[in-house]
Amino acid sequence: xxxxxxxxxxxxxxxxxxxxxxxxxxxxxxxxxxxxxxxxxxxxxxxxxxxxxxxxxxxxxxxxxxxxxxxxxxxxxxxxxxxxxxxxxxxxxxxxxxxxxxxxxxxxxxxxxxxxxxxxxxxxxxxxxxxxxxxxxxxxxxxxxxxxxxxxx
Numbered sequence: 156x157x158x159x160x161x162x163x164x165x166x167x168x169x170x171x172x173x174x175x176x177x178x179x180x181x182x183x184x185x186x187x188x189x190x191x192x193x194x195x196x197x198x199x200x201x202x203x204x205x206x207x208x209x210x211x212x213x214x215x216x217x218x219x220x221x222x223x224x225x226x227x228x229x230x231x232x233x234x235x236x237x238x239x240x241x242x243x244x245x246x247x248x249x250x251x252x253x254x255x256x257x258x259x260x261x262x263x264x265x266x267x268x269x270x271x272x273x274x275x276x277x278x279x280x281x282x283x284x285x286x287x288x289x290x291x292x293x294x295x296x297x298x299x300x301x302x303x304x305x306x307x308x
Contacts, residue, residue: 200237204230 173181208215215229261267286303290296 204233 217229256267259267259270261270287299290299
């Protein structure tokens with residue numbers, strides 16, 4: 156509350172020039188996150204396929220190899236559906252984000268942040284915290300959340 160607009164802008168503004176080490180670190184971090192995301196997607200899909208195979212191996216093998224009655228094997232159909240679903244999800248999200256960016260009329264990230272900041276309400280600072288922030292365990296947290304906001308009588 157006591158900070159000036161210039162101090163807030165300096166605090167929120169990203170650094171203009173990144174050092175070579177910082178740029179390399181960001182690329183490595185992005186590559187790491189992409190790798191972890193891809194690995195978890197592959198692991199999840201593989202677990203789903205293995206679960207289907209374990210629950211009914213006879214029909215799984217029938218779907219895997221296909222037959223005269225089936226036009227396409229079940230796993231290849233599932234992989235094709237996964238590919239199209241991924242493509243639609245990425246293109247849809249990208250289109251929505253690009254549309255919001257263009258509708259805001261921003262030329263760079265700073266202008267976009269300012270225009271979005273004008274639209275959304277300000278979040279008040281919680282300093283010092285007005286409620287508990289430390290809990291002994293999950294049970295203590297759940298107990299606190301179940302009674303939070305109720306009038307004590």
